[in-house]
Amino acid sequence: MSSQPSTVDYLLEQLASAGAVSARKMFGEYGVYCDGKIVALVCDDQFFLKPTPEGRAFLGQAVDEQPAYSGAKPSFRIAGERWDDAEWMAELVRVTTAALPMPKPKVKKKR
Numbered sequence: 001m002s003s004q005p006s007t008v009d010y011l012l013e014q015l016a017s018a019g020a021v022s023a024r025k026m027f028g029e030y031g032v033y034c035d036g037k038i039v040a041l042v043c044d045d046q047f048f049l050k051p052t053p054e055g056r057a058f059l060g061q062a063v064d065e066q067p068a069y070s071g072a073k074p075s076f077r078i079a080g081e082r083w084d085d086a087e088w089m090a091e092l093v094r095v096t097t098a099a100l101p102m103p104k105p106k107v108k109k110k111r
Contacts, residue, residue, distance in 0.1 A: 048075035
């Protein structure tokens, strides 16, 4: 089962104040980016945030770790009932984004 585009659109609305947020379709699901860094996946209409120590501290005792898909490393699964709190969601993504390194620039192959 893949995620509905309306779910991704709603999450992007909720995360708008976190920074430059966007989503890209990946293998039938979606990757969520903030300020050029991939910070989360949306799989089966669930939101999976990349785990960081800073994100764990922000979440406190409410950490629910699960893999986004079979064979994936565990991520922080953010329950759907938290999504309506746009300020909380945006701060969580801001904290996570700040903790993640910038992606390495892609090397262009010579032809």
